[in-house]
Amino acid sequence: MGRGRARRQGDRAGLRHKPSWYLVAADDGMIPPPAQRAMAERTGASVVEVPGSHVIYESRPDAVADLIKRAATGR
DSSP states (O other): HHHHHHHHHTOOOGGGOOOEEEEETOSSSSHHHHHHHHHHHHHHHHHESSSOOSHHHEEEEEEEEHHHHHHHOOO
């Protein structure tokens, strides 16, 4: 596959055309929160930030569940 074709396919990524959400783990020691925010901004995601570790689904399952509910209802 040539470079041009891969690039064209990437242009159609759903994250650029569909609503998305990102949960920033403010106490993440693996991926710095500023990097998380930048990734979320790059995709145009709605961002929620909570204190919690890199494994946010274990440290803050309540926040993860709330975000999933928000995403499911489009809020």
